[in-house]
Amino acid sequence: MLIKIIVLIIIGIASGVVVAGGLFAFITTIGVINRLATHTDSADKIHLYEDLVVLGATLGNIVILFQPSLPFGIVGLIIFGIFSGCYVGCMAVALAEVTKVFPVFTKRIKLRTGTSYLLLCMAIGKALGSLYQMYFKA
Incomplete structure (x- = not known):
């Protein structure tokens, strides 16, 4: 044994x-x-x-x-969530940059300007989707 x-x-x-x-x-x-x-x-x-x-x-x-048991309360949870979100966001953007997803995507849809807005909307969508999943257990 x-x-x-x-x-x-x-x-x-x-x-x-x-x-x-x-x-x-x-x-x-x-x-x-x-x-x-x-x-x-x-x-x-x-x-x-x-x-x-x-x-x-x-x-x-x-x-x-x-x-x-970590006695950080709601403030600690919020700080942890912010840092976790920053990490996941940096990882996703770096991975997308390495695979050159955005240049290919913008070339195919013939997007000339507004790439920064596209990235911002994707980040907001990811955050809202995560919040929806967390609060509604979808």
């Missing part, structure tokens, strides 16, 4: 390492951190950003796995 538990622990840790490695390789490949550091003129702090991403992922895994 003890050997079975030890094998399960090893498989669980190995699987977690593989999934985390794949996620961080994906984030590195699409260049989210590099692009944000370039746009904010803080490329000298790139190692700090990378460390914070790893720390955030680790803390997020601990919260999901052990589900501790």
Whole structure:
């Protein structure tokens, strides 16, 4: 029985390492951190950003796995929601930029101006859809 538990622990840790490695390789490949550091003129702090991403992922895994009671209240929930939304938005925009979705899309629909409005409307739609799903459990 003890050997079975030890094998399960090893498989669980190995699987977690593989999934985390794949996620961080994906984030590195699409260049989210590099692009944000370039746009904010803080490329000298790139190692700090990378460390914070790893720390955030680790803390997020601990919260999901052990589900501790976090006494942050509604204000903490709002702040967490804002940061989570920023992360998901940056990831989606970086992925779309890497795959060159928007240039191809705007070329096909013959859109000459207003690309920024298109992106803004997509972001607002994503936010409203998420709120609808959260409040109405659709």
